[in-house]
Amino acid sequence: MKIGTYKGHVIAVFLRDEHCPPHVHVAGKEWNARFRFGFLDGQVELWDVDPERRRPPVAILEGIRQTLMQPACLxxxxxxxxxxxxxxxxxNQSWDWLADEVVPGLALRRGVYVIAGAYHDVAGRRTILDLVDAPDRVEILL
Structure with a gap:
């Protein structure tokens, strides 16, 4: 599904056989790139380029990243x-209640809770985390 474009390069989310982490695909004439995005903040990062030897100029990759970081595109x-x-x-990752951040994996210590469910509220532009045995759920405004 097309998400946006940058200088003729289509930025798309593939809908078949896709996997975590959330990412988009961009195809060049002789290369393919993937950019990761998330549901916690507005950051986007280059994940990989294939084949590496055909990597496009840094300015192209950065332009694509900046385009994807624009709120409407993201x-x-x-x-x-x-x-x-x-x-x-x-x-199945963990949320550190005091640090207000995701901790990779299952962390077992005081103030850290397992994420039992995570949802994206499209209309509200927020991510909702249901935590195991936590005092409340977490809502992250995007």
């Missing part, structure tokens, strides 16, 4: 990922 990517894949890829 909202479309999140909406498409969530509606088609029904995951934000945070289940």
């Amino acid at each position: 909202d479309r990517a999140r909406k498409t990922w969530w509606e088609k894949l029904q995951t934000v890829c945070l289940e």
Whole structure:
């Protein structure tokens, strides 16, 4: 599903056989790149380029990344990922209540709770985390 474009390069979320982490695909004439995005903040990062020897100029990759970081484009990517894949890829990780951040894996210590369920509220532009035995759920405004 097309999310946006940058200088003729289509930025898309694939809907078949996709996997975590959330990401988009961009195809060049002789290369393919993937950029990761998330449901916790507005950051986007280059994941990989294949084949590496055909990597496009840094300016092209950075332009694509900046395009994807624009709120409208990132909202479309999140909406498409969530509606088609029904995951934000945070289940079975941990949430540090005091640090207000995700801790990779299952951390067993005071103030850290397992993420039992994670959801994206498209209309509300937020991510909701249901935590095991926590005082409340977490809502992250995007």
